[in-house]
Amino acid sequence: MNVKISPLIGTPYKYILTTLLVIFIALLACARASGPISAPWSVSTSVLGTPVLPVETEADSTSVAFLPITHQDGDPIYTPTPDTPHILPTPRTEPEKYVVKQNDTLGLIAQRFRVTIDALIKANKLTNPDVLEVGQTLIIPILEPGDEGPGFKIIPDSELVYGPASTTLSIQEFINEKDGYLSTYKEKVEGEMMKGAEIVKGVSYEYSTNPRLLLAVLEYQSGWVTQKDPDPSTLDYPIGWEDELRKGLYKQLAWAADNLNRGYYLWRVGGIGTWVLANGDVVPITPTINAGTAGIQHFFSLLYGPRRWNPAVSSEGLFATYASFFGNPFDLTVDPLVPPDLQQPRFHLPFEPGKVWYFTGGPHGGWGDGSGWGALDFAPPGEALGCVTSDEWVVAVADGPIIRADNGEVVQDIDLKNSPADGLEQTGWTILYMHIESRDRVSTGAYLHAGDQVGHPSCEGGYSTGTHLHIARRYNGEWIPADQTLPFVMDGWVARGTGIEYDGYLEKNGQTVQALEGRLPSNAIQR
Numbered sequence: 309m310n311v312k313i314s315p316l317i318g319t320p321y322k323y324i325l326t327t328l329l330v331i332f333i334a335l336l337a338c339a340r341a342s343g344p345i346s347a348p349w350s351v352s353t354s355v356l357g358t359p360v361l362p363v364e365t366e367a368d369s370t371s372v373a374f375l376p377i378t379h380q381d382g383d384p385i386y387t388p389t390p391d392t393p394h395i396l397p398t399p400r401t402e403p404e405k406y407v408v409k410q411n412d413t414l415g416l417i418a419q420r421f422r423v424t425i426d427a428l429i430k431a432n433k434l435t436n437p438d439v440l441e442v443g444q445t446l447i448i449p450i451l452e453p454g455d456e457g458p459g460f461k462i463i464p465d466s467e468l469v470y471g472p473a474s475t476t477l478s479i480q481e482f483i484n485e486k487d488g489y490l491s492t493y494k495e496k497v498e499g500e501m502m503k504g505a506e507i508v509k510g511v512s513y514e515y516s517t518n519p520r521l522l523l524a525v526l527e528y529q530s531g532w533v534t535q536k537d538p539d540p541s542t543l544d545y546p547i548g549w550e551d552e553l554r555k556g557l558y559k560q561l562a563w564a565a566d567n568l569n570r571g572y573y574l575w576r577v578g579g580i581g582t583w584v585l586a587n588g589d590v591v592p593i594t595p596t597i598n599a600g601t602a603g604i605q606h607f608f609s610l611l612y613g614p615r616r617w618n619p620a621v622s623s624e625g626l627f628a629t630y631a632s633f634f635g636n637p638f639d640l641t642v643d644p645l646v647p648p649d650l651q652q653p654r655f656h657l658p659f660e661p662g663k664v665w666y667f668t669g670g671p672h673g674g675w676g677d678g679s680g681w682g683a684l685d686f687a688p689p690g691e692a693l694g695c696v697t698s699d700e701w702v703v704a705v706a707d708g709p710i711i712r713a714d715n716g717e718v719v720q721d722i723d724l725k726n727s728p729a730d731g732l733e734q735t736g737w738t739i740l741y742m743h744i745e746s747r748d749r750v751s752t753g754a755y756l757h758a759g760d761q762v763g764h765p766s767c768e769g770g771y772s773t774g775t776h777l778h779i780a781r782r783y784n785g786e787w788i789p790a791d792q793t794l795p796f797v798m799d800g801w802v803a804r805g806t807g808i809e810y811d812g813y814l815e816k817n818g819q820t821v822q823a824l825e826g827r828l829p830s831n832a833i834q835r
Contacts, residue, residue, distance in 0.1 A: 390596035396581035408444040424588045451590045459594040466642035468600040470516040471785035473640035480505040488534040515565035524630040570678035571606025575599045587613030655705040661835045670812020670823035671805040674780040674787040682787040683780035695767035704756040716769015742778035
């Protein structure tokens with residue numbers, strides 16, 4: 309494992325090699341989209357190579373504690389190595405047509421095709437862009453690209469996700485030490501009063517986004533971490549995304565985390581080749597940046613035009629703020645974050661033997677719509693629809709301790725023969741069971757064996773339109789897509805996607821179960 313060092317502000321750039329090994333998995337998002345959504349997370353074998361055959365194992369790499377790099381006088385000084393050039397998607401050369409579906413908005417369509425809302429309005433001569441009709445055909449225009457974006461690497465991948473190095477940070481202590489507005493901030497989140505540190509930690513957990521990065525972004529955008537009296541204009545929108553529905557620290561940080569993730573996972577699968585800046589400029593992405601840097605470049609592209617975007621993604625921008633707080637981000641590199649030869653442990657289906665459940669959601673977001681499509685959905689037996697009480701049991705897919713159980717979420721650390729569970733959410737394999745009812749729910753600290761009861765499916769936690777289980781995997785803080793080179797496999801059933809969010813199949817020995825809404829013979833499955 310190589311640990312790479314990148315430049316500190318005002319000094320030459322550093323490089324150091326060391327050897328580490330670590331591990332990680334699981335998180336949410338649930339109600340099925342109203343219509344097909346193009347699949348930026350799906351990737352052809354031309355991008356990632358030939359998919360490996362799914363292998364279920366009892367063993368895994370041995371987990372070791374993360375230790376940050378320390379420097380001695382006279383250490384060699386280098387720059388971070390550029391990535392091997394990524395294969396980028398071929399840009400569109402002709403306008404295309406899109407038929408409006410239920411619940412579409414112009415903003416969602418613009419995001420899906422990576423064009424600006426203004427470009428859509430102009431191309432379609434829309435007099436009222438707030439009103440779209442189902443079945444309406446829109447022209448998706450071509451945007452002319454400008455100069456290629458910068459190749460400066462801002463952070464390693466392991467500092468964007470909620471990975472192993474985050475175990476060394478005490479969020480509350482750090483915020484208290486800086487003694488800024490954030491240290492005394494409180495906000496009601498879903499009826500519960502939460503402190504600033506609790507909000508940062510909660511968003512890190514949910515989106516699996518690194519708290520160091522969230523704190524650096526918050527400081528860069530508003531000064532909340534160090535300033536007692538930040539600019540009054542930042543009090544409603546401390547991240548800078550001015551949306552009436554996104555007021556307050558929690559919603560602002562959640563938006564930031566979701567969009568940092570979006571850039572990261574799109575880059576991971578070769579699903580994007582340009583950024584569209586806030587003013588409409590199109591910036592081709594330098595193919596030698598890494599996914600962590602892509603996440604940050606994407607985030608700032610939503611907020612700024614070139615005059616502010618270019619400084620933000622340079623060595624004098626967010627990188628400098630991060631370095632002033634935590635030192636060189638590349639000192640905390642875990643590389644590879646997800647080993648190329650990683651194999652999934654042996655998992656069982658998450659319900660009791662002999663019980664017929666229904667496969668209702670193919671690959672979709674682990675948490676929010678910016679994360680990779682790492683989750684699958686299952687509905688319990690029964691004829692009632694909507695958010696109803698179910699006495700059926702969700703059961704553990706493998707052995708391991710429960711490290712979090714609250715607000716509909718249950719997170720299990722997976723215990724393997726050569727990699728014992730360490731009780732940390734940021735290392736190794738973890739599983740997220742989502743929408744678990746508070747009634748009879750397993751408690752934090754309990755140790756479950758495969759098949760032991762986790763709790764009852766429900767609509768609790770996140771967003772859900774019907775009682776079901778949402779299940780996802782993470783490894784070292786990174787969402788693992790359900791249908792790519794390391795597909796989600798449970799009792800031999802292999803997850804496959806179709807390129808449309810929530811659509812997909814489970815396949816085993818020539819049998820196929822299709823992901824469908826409702827309870828039908830074609831989506832029924834049992835152990």
